[in-house]
Amino acid sequence: MDADTPSPRPSIYVVAAHPHWRDSRVTRRLFDATRALDHVEVTDLYASYPDFHIDVAAEQARLSAAQLVVWLHPIQWYASPALHKLWLDEVFTHGWAYGRKGQALRGKDVWLVxxxxxAESAYHPQGYNRYFFDAFLPPYEQTAALCGLRFLPPLVLHGAHQVDEPDLRDHVDVFVQRLQSYPDWPEIEDMTCPGCEVPDQDRPSTGGQT
Incomplete structure (x- = not known):
């Protein structure tokens, strides 16, 4: 490549999940903002898989082509929406996403939006959620670590039902700017991903479940 030719932008895959788009103030605006970005591929899980039958091969191909995977969804009952969890269960398979032979995602990045x-004050030992919000992130962080993904600092908007329009616009602008500037984020320059090796005997090749 010529020295004066800019490097192509890394491919980004946004996995969006919201079971009730008509009721969405924040996720819908972020989802719509991605459509103008030519280096970003977006999948609306609830529109693509209304019967909950996920095309695993297609999803794995999209993940293989991307350098950054964005998990875009609201927090529901302290976790992701049901279809996003099913997507993880079926797509992040042993021998592909993790395990001794599962190297497909190693070295990529994942960003929770x-x-x-x-409100943020509700995520406090004296608030009704009893814990700081970070206490609910370990399942995301460990999923990333198990697959060799680098878990980037999440982008979180609290109080989605009450946020005013100027603050919501600012939030969307930050989201878009981050996608456009990836991977040139100063705070992630020295971030690494811990290694997590899963013994083969913990995942029977017969497909049996615990």
Whole structure:
């Protein structure tokens, strides 16, 4: 490549999940903002898989082509929406996403972009959620670590039902700017991903379940 030719932007895959788009103030705006970005591929899980039958091969191909995977969804009952969890269960398979032979995602990045109905003050030992919001992130972080993904600092908007329009516009602008500037984020320059090796005997090749 010529020295004066800019490097192509890394491919980004946004996995969006919201079971009730008509009721969405924040996730819908972020989802719509991605459509103008030519280096970003977006899948609306609830529109693509209304019967919950996920095309695993297609999803794995999209993940293989991307350098950054964005999980875009609201927090519901302290976790992701049901179809996003099913997507993880079926797509992040042993021997592909993790395990001794599962190297397909190793070295890529994952970014959680989410929102909560409750205000930030609700995520506090004296608030009704009893814990700081970070206490609910370990399942995301460990999923990333198990697959060799680098878990980037999440983008979180609290109080989604009450946020005013100027603050919501600012939030969308930050989201778009981050996608456009990836991977040139100063705070992730020295971030690494811990290694997590899963013994083969913990995942029977017969497909049996615990």
């Amino acid at each position: 989410t929102s909560t109905g409750g």
